[in-house]
Amino acid sequence: xxxxxxxxxxxxxxxxxxxxxxxxxxxxxxxxxxxxxxxxxxxxxxxxxxxxxxxxxxxxxxxxxxxxxxxxxxxxxxxxxxxxxxxxxxxxxxxxxxxxxxxxxxxxxxxxxxxxxxxxxxx
Amino acid sequence: xxxxxxxxxxxxxxxxxxxxxxxxxxxxxxxxxxxxxxxxxxxxxxxxxxxxxxxxxxxxxxxxxxxxxxxxxxxxxxxxxxxxxxxxxxxxxxxxxxxxxxxxxxxxxxxxxxxxxxxxxxxxxxxxxxxxxxxxxxxxxxxxxxxxxxxxxxxxxxxxxxxxxxxxxxxxxxxxxxxxxxxxxxxxxxxxxxxxxxxxxxxxxxxxxxxxxxxxxxxxxxxxxxxxxxxxxxxxxxxxxxxxxxxxxxxxxxxxxxxxxxxxxxxxxxxxxxxxxxxxxxxxxxxxxxxxxxxxxxxxxxxxxxxxxxxxxxxxxxxxxxxxxxxxxxxxxxxxxxxxxxxxxxxxxxxxxxxxxxxxxxxxxxxxxxxxxxxxxxxxxxxxxxxxxxxxxxxxxxxxxxxxxxxxx
Amino acid sequence: xxxxxxxxxxxxxxxxxxxxxxxxxxxxxxxxxxxxxxxxxxxxxxxxxxxxxxxxxxxxxxxxxxxxxxxxxxxxxxxxxxxxxxxxxxxxxxxxxxxxxxxxxxxxxxxxxxxxxxxxxxxxxxxxxxxxxxxxxxxxxxxxxxxxxxxxxxxx
Amino acid sequence: xxxxxxxxxxxxxxxxxxxxxxxxxxxxxxxxxxxxxxxxxxxxxxxxxxxxxxxxxxxxxxxxxxxxxxxxxxxxxxxxxxxxxxxxxxxxxxxxxxxxxxxxxxxxxxxxxxxxxxxxxxxxxxxxxxxxxxx
Numbered sequence: 138x139x140x141x142x143x144x145x146x147x148x149x150x151x152x153x154x155x156x157x158x159x160x161x162x163x164x165x166x167x168x169x170x171x172x173x174x175x176x177x178x179x180x181x182x183x184x185x186x187x188x189x190x191x192x193x194x195x196x197x198x199x200x201x202x203x204x205x206x207x208x209x210x211x212x213x214x215x216x217x218x219x220x221x222x223x224x225x226x227x228x229x230x231x232x233x234x235x236x237x238x239x240x241x242x243x244x245x246x247x248x249x250x251x252x253x254x255x256x257x258x259x260x
Numbered sequence: 261x262x263x264x265x266x267x268x269x270x271x272x273x274x275x276x277x278x279x280x281x282x283x284x285x286x287x288x289x290x291x292x293x294x295x296x297x298x299x300x301x302x303x304x305x306x307x308x309x310x311x312x313x314x315x316x317x318x319x320x321x322x323x324x325x326x327x328x329x330x331x332x333x334x335x336x337x338x339x340x341x342x343x344x345x346x347x348x349x350x351x352x353x354x355x356x357x358x359x360x361x362x363x364x365x366x367x368x369x370x371x372x373x374x375x376x377x378x379x380x381x382x383x384x385x386x387x388x389x390x391x392x393x394x395x396x397x398x399x400x401x402x403x404x405x406x407x408x409x410x411x412x413x414x415x416x417x418x419x420x421x422x423x424x425x426x427x428x429x430x431x432x433x434x435x436x437x438x439x440x441x442x443x444x445x446x447x448x449x450x451x452x453x454x455x456x457x458x459x460x461x462x463x464x465x466x467x468x469x470x471x472x473x474x475x476x477x478x479x480x481x482x483x484x485x486x487x488x489x490x491x492x493x494x495x496x497x498x499x500x501x502x503x504x505x506x507x508x509x510x511x512x513x514x515x516x517x518x519x520x521x522x523x524x525x526x527x528x529x530x531x532x533x534x535x536x537x538x539x540x541x542x543x544x545x546x547x548x549x550x551x552x553x554x555x556x557x558x559x560x561x562x563x564x565x566x567x568x569x570x571x572x573x574x575x576x577x578x579x580x581x582x583x584x585x586x587x588x589x590x591x592x593x594x595x596x597x598x599x600x601x602x603x604x605x606x607x608x609x610x611x612x613x614x615x616x617x618x619x620x621x622x623x624x625x626x627x628x629x630x631x632x633x634x635x636x637x638x639x640x641x642x643x644x645x646x647x648x649x650x651x652x653x654x655x656x657x658x659x660x661x662x663x664x665x666x667x668x669x
Numbered sequence: 670x671x672x673x674x675x676x677x678x679x680x681x682x683x684x685x686x687x688x689x690x691x692x693x694x695x696x697x698x699x700x701x702x703x704x705x706x707x708x709x710x711x712x713x714x715x716x717x718x719x720x721x722x723x724x725x726x727x728x729x730x731x732x733x734x735x736x737x738x739x740x741x742x743x744x745x746x747x748x749x750x751x752x753x754x755x756x757x758x759x760x761x762x763x764x765x766x767x768x769x770x771x772x773x774x775x776x777x778x779x780x781x782x783x784x785x786x787x788x789x790x791x792x793x794x795x796x797x798x799x800x801x802x803x804x805x806x807x808x809x810x811x812x813x814x815x816x817x818x819x820x821x822x823x824x825x
Numbered sequence: 826x827x828x829x830x831x832x833x834x835x836x837x838x839x840x841x842x843x844x845x846x847x848x849x850x851x852x853x854x855x856x857x858x859x860x861x862x863x864x865x866x867x868x869x870x871x872x873x874x875x876x877x878x879x880x881x882x883x884x885x886x887x888x889x890x891x892x893x894x895x896x897x898x899x900x901x902x903x904x905x906x907x908x909x910x911x912x913x914x915x916x917x918x919x920x921x922x923x924x925x926x927x928x929x930x931x932x933x934x935x936x937x938x939x940x941x942x943x944x945x946x947x948x949x950x951x952x953x954x955x956x957x958x959x960x
Contacts, residue, residue: 151876154840154863155888176840178875185917187838189865189873203334203623204842212626213641216648232872323925325848332846332859337889340846371741371748391955509728510818512721514753517746521728524738532738563848563859563880564942565933571959574855576946583949629843630925 152240160243162194162230164250171196173245174227191231194250195224202227206253229253265399266479269466270313270487272402272545277309277459278302278491279408280546281361281516282354282603284498284539286453288513290446291499292506294435295428299496301447305454306492308650310484311643312618315625315636316460317480320467323630327464327621328560334620343616344561349609351458351553353602356589358547359385360599364516365539378593385547386586390579394469394568401545406490407538411497414526420504428503445661445668448654452610454492455651457617458553465556469569477634501526515600555582604667611655618644618651705770709824712777715761716820722754723784723814726791730807733795740798747792754788757781772825780816787813832922848926849878849915851933858913858938860927861885875917878927880938883912904941913938 160173175193180186204210205220206227234248279287290298316327325333332340362385363377388397434443463483472480501522502513513519516539523531552568559566559578566578593599622644625636636644662668726747733743758781766774787809794802816823838844840863849857858880866876886898902910915936919929933939950956 148867148869148871150867152865152867152873153879153884153887154845154865157865158841175842178838178840178844179836180874181834181836183918184834184875184920184923187834187875187917188868190837193839199336201334201336201841204627204629210627212636212638213622213645215645216622325925329848336841336846337861337885338891338894341889341893368742368745369739371744390953391958505728509724510717510720511724511728512718514721515749517742517749518725520738520742521725521732521746524732524742525728528737529739532742536742559856562885563856563861564939565856569959570855571957572953573946573950573956574959576950577942580945580949 156240156243157189157192157238157245159198160238160245162192162250163244163246165236165246165248170194170228170250171226172198174199174201177229189232191229192235192245192247193227193253194230194247195227227253264403265395267483267486268395268398268402269463269470270483271406271490272398272487272549273313273459273463273466273483274309274487274491275402275405275494275542276354276462276546276549277454277456277488278495279405279498279542280354280550281357281364281543282600282606283453283495284361284519284542285513285516285600286446286449286603287495287498288502288506288519290450291502292511292513293438294443294446295431295503295507296425296496296500297428297431297433297435298443298446298450299429299499300432301450302454302492302496302499304650305451306488307643308451308455308647309459310488311640311647312455312621313460313463313488314481314484315640315644316464316621317467317472317484318477318634319621319625319630320464321472321477321480322474322632322634323624324468325624325630326468326556326560327460327617328557330620330624331617332561334623335616339616340561343613344557346609346612347457347461347557347617348554350456350606350613351461351550351557352585352589353606353609354456354458355547355550355554355585356592357599357603358543358550359586359589360593360597360602361516361543362540362547363593364599365536365543368517368520368539369536374599375594375596378590381544381547382586382590385544385551386583388548389551389568389582389586390572394466397548397568398466401541401548404541405538405545407534408494408498408542410523410527410531410534410538411494411501414523414531415497415500415504417526418501418504418522420500425500425503439665441661441664442668444657445665448658448661449604449607449668451650451654452607452614452658455614455618456606456610457613458550458557460617460621461553461557462549465552465560465567469567471569474634551582551585554585555579607658607662611658614651615648615655618648622648703767705767705773708764708767708770709773711761711764712773712824713821715757716777716780716817716824718757719754719781719784720814720817720820722750722757723788723810723817725750726788727807727810727814729795730791730803730810734800734803734807740795743795744792747788747795751785751788751792754781754785758785776824777820780813780820784813784817832924832926832928834922838923843923844878844927847923849880850926850928851936852921852928852930853932855933857929857933857936858915859885861912862888864914877917878915878920879912880915881913881940883910913940 154176157176158173161169162171162173163169171194173192174195177190178187179190180188202224203220205217228250230247230250235245236248237246320326331343359381362381363374366377367374434440467480505522505525506513520532520535523535555578556566558581564577565575567575572579624630628635729743729746732738762778791806791810794806844860844863847860849860851857860878861884862879863875864877864879865873868874882897882901886894889897915929915938919931921928921930
């Protein structure tokens with residue numbers, strides 16, 4: 138899958154992942170469903186071959202599932218339930234739906250949002 | 261004999277949580293004011309620290325990660341830093357108090373003012389932390405600290421009215437001369453001391469120092485299940501003898517020099533000598549525990565090389581932190597501040613440090629990425645969740661209670 | 670529970686800390702001048718604290734006389750109790766008594782200075798390891814402890 | 826890949842959960858630094874690829890944010906001699922795998938991301954007798 142380099146800035150340009158985390162997410166209709174809470178990487182072999190696979194979007198500036206989004210992390214049930222409740226609005230923007238990243242304004246323009254799936258769930 | 265040394269880490273860790281200088285005086289004070297009516301708090305505290313130390317020790321044994329690694333990994337740099345500062349508030353204030361406490365113990369034996377002993381004690385402590393092997397340190401101070409068992413012997417020898425003591429244990433009320441707010445303040449203080457965060461920092465880092473692996477989980481559990489109940493029992497013995505001797509006499513304990521008096525009455529000079537040895541070893545051991553914990557936490561938060569299992573030059577920043585804390589502690593103590601009073605302020609920092617330390621332990625002890633098959637069982641999770649709630653309640657209540665009671669007066 | 674989402678409102682937090690510090694300072698410094706009954710309460714709590722120090726000294730003297738503890742340990746315990754007593758008494762004597770409370774002040778001050786005298790005598794005897802002196806001091810210390818213990822009733 | 830199996834790579838990484846704030850361990854198993862930030866580079870095909878791990882106060886300060894973060898960054902700038910100091914950087918190609926730590930194929934001395942450690946070792950610790958003595 139090729140992406141127009143204009144999406145992310147010119148080739149070779151370097152950014153920190155922390156600039157992406159917390160960025161505002163904007164949909165084509167101008168609405169803002171939330172902020173980048175997590176950056177999912179995929180690829181390999183070798184860490185240098187991993188690329189951004191998509192962005193986890195949540196309604197707060199920062200948020201963490203503390204690992205409870207994965208199906209194998211079970212207990213304690215109460216804590217898992219609370220974390221899931223607090224983060225029930227999380228959604229996923231796969232890389233193909235990212236139209237543009239404005240690094241200066243910290244805004245990510247996204248075509249559409251999909252449901253957040255367990256990373257180990259079959260696709 | 262080898263078995264005894266195997267549990268020295270647990271014993272030394274527990275000494276720092278239950279019978280360090282602040283706890284010795286607080287337990288004696290509580291005994292002299294409230295009798296044994298707060299004994300249940302120590303029991304509740306022991307169960308809590310057992311639950312979380314077992315988790316942190318298991319994480320250390322299985323994944324090789326000590327507790328402040330977990331704090332940073334699950335809470336991130338911002339809240340992790342808040343916890344680092346709060347935990348350092350507790351640990352460093354206690355470290356200062358322990359150096360003063362060792363000096364006080366020597367003062368009782370020599371009647372030379374403690375302030376004069378402070379530089380000597382600090383120098384000896386620093387040499388131990390710089391040069392002495394971890395295993396020697398835990399064996400010597402952990403096991404000699406057990407001399408405090410003399411308080412239990414003294415209790416038996418005093419042969420009190422056991423029925424009356426048991427009535428105090430089951431009264432769950434502050435008694436005539438105290439208010440409920442004072443009772444709650446000391447309940448919170450005792451609970452906070454039992455779960456003081458440097459115990460898990462020290463225990464988990466000590467496990468890494470001892471190269472625990474998956475096969476050592478059994479040894480680790482032995483440390484937890486023997487060490488902490490023993491520490492709790494020692495602190496209860498101190499409270500019990502003061503309840504027997506001082507409560508009827510209308511004496512409120514306020515200094516370490518009063519604490520050996522019940523032992524003197526029961527056992528005479530031999531008892532006093534053993535008690536003083538116990539004070540010395542327990543406070544020196546607690547000084548080692550807190551001094552190393554300051555280094556462990558900062559190094560683990562920033563990812564520095566740490567530990568006594570490598571040469572100091574391989575962990576330069578870690579040893580620089582320990583040296584610097586020792587120097588600052590001496591400077592503070594030379595202002596002639598009362599070392600015991602110093603520990604009272606650490607309650608404030610516990611309010612933030614306790615929840616932010618035990619939450620990440622509970623979360624990671626459930627994460628198969630770290631733990632594989634050895635994730636928490638149901639019992640650990642139920643107890644861990646209940647205690648997390650209790651810790652939150654205590655954290656919220658601590659500072660208002662301290663203000664309302666003017667620090668327990 | 671998502672810890673990273675906890676964003677403390679810094680200004681509010683700081684205000685709370687300042688308020689707490691102010692409350693702590695205010696409560697620590699509040700002097701009961703003005704109301705005679707508050708002054709009497711202060712006298713009672715002072716004599717209670719003084720009683721604790723004096724009773725400690727009595728226990729030390731008894732253990733030392735029966736040779737149950739070391740001279741240096743006994744010396745240290747008595748000296749620490751004396752320091753504490755002096756500071757307790759000094760704090761009370763520094764208070765401005767309200768009008769109509771002079772008799773409370775006179776009696777409490779008398780009790781405190783008797784206590785200080787008895788404890789000083791005990792310290793001198795213990796440090797000299799003078800057994801006759803210790804016995805004499807024990808009588809004075811016990812008498813002072815009893816008087817302080819009864820202060821809540823005897824103070825006017 | 827739990828526990829102490831051979832470190833390898835995950836199929837996917839959640840950057841914050843699996844990489845950020847993890848311990849970096851050198852080829853001798855010695856702690857070097859934390860993953861304080863991750864550098865992404867725009868590839869020719871426009872995708873963002875992991876280029877390097879960033880470590881030290883210069884990377885941690887901006888991530889901490891607020892006053893503590895600004896102070897961290899400011900103190901770090903003061904202590905550096907360069908005009909425009911950059912945080913420690915470990916090329917992604919050096920990473921040999923991850924478990925609950927991030928393993929790299931170089932030694933701590935070759936990585937040269939711990940300037941303060943070397944400064945303290947040289948000027949403080951090495952001057953005290955017994956500095957080279959391990960347990």
